[in-house]
Amino acid sequence: MEQVMADELDALLLDLVEWVAEKPRAYADVMDAWRTSCPRLTVWETARDEDFVTRVWDGHGAMVEATPKGLRHLAKSGRATLHSGGGGDRIDPVTPRPA
Numbered sequence: 001m002e003q004v005m006a007d008e009l010d011a012l013l014l015d016l017v018e019w020v021a022e023k024p025r026a027y028a029d030v031m032d033a034w035r036t037s038c039p040r041l042t043v044w045e046t047a048r049d050e051d052f053v054t055r056v057w058d059g060h061g062a063m064v065e066a067t068p069k070g071l072r073h074l075a076k077s078g079r080a081t082l083h084s085g086g087g088g089d090r091i092d093p094v095t096p097r098p099a
Contacts, residue, residue, distance in 0.1 A: 012043045014077050017052045017070040027055055027062035 016034055019025065030053075034044040047053045052070030056063050066074075 009043065009046060010077075013047055013050070013052060014074060014079060016043055016047050017066050017074055018079055020053055020064050021066035021071060021074065024056065024058065024063040024065040027064055030064045 016030075019033075020030065030044070034047075036043065047070070050069070050073075051067050052073055053064055054067050056065055
């Protein structure tokens with residue numbers, strides 16, 4: 001059963017990364033579509049913990065885009081890699097990046 005859940009979670013992670021790799025998405029839109037309160041299905045949280053997606057500031061608000069690691073995960077899965085990025089300043093209070 002655990003392997004089935006892991007496979008389902010990975011498929012959903014790939015869906016999320018692929019969706020934001022197409023173009024950066026508004027953080028609010030991502031939360032509407034991907035946030036869940038189910039402790040067994042933590043797509044958004046896992047994508048963030050694995051550094052597959054990140055929040056950026058584009059001058060108008062928080063956006064979500066795929067990270068290079070997320071794009072590599074897509075490529076390893078056999079999904080087309082798309083270039084994500086809006087070139088914004090990173091705003092990641094959970095895992096601050098060194099300057």
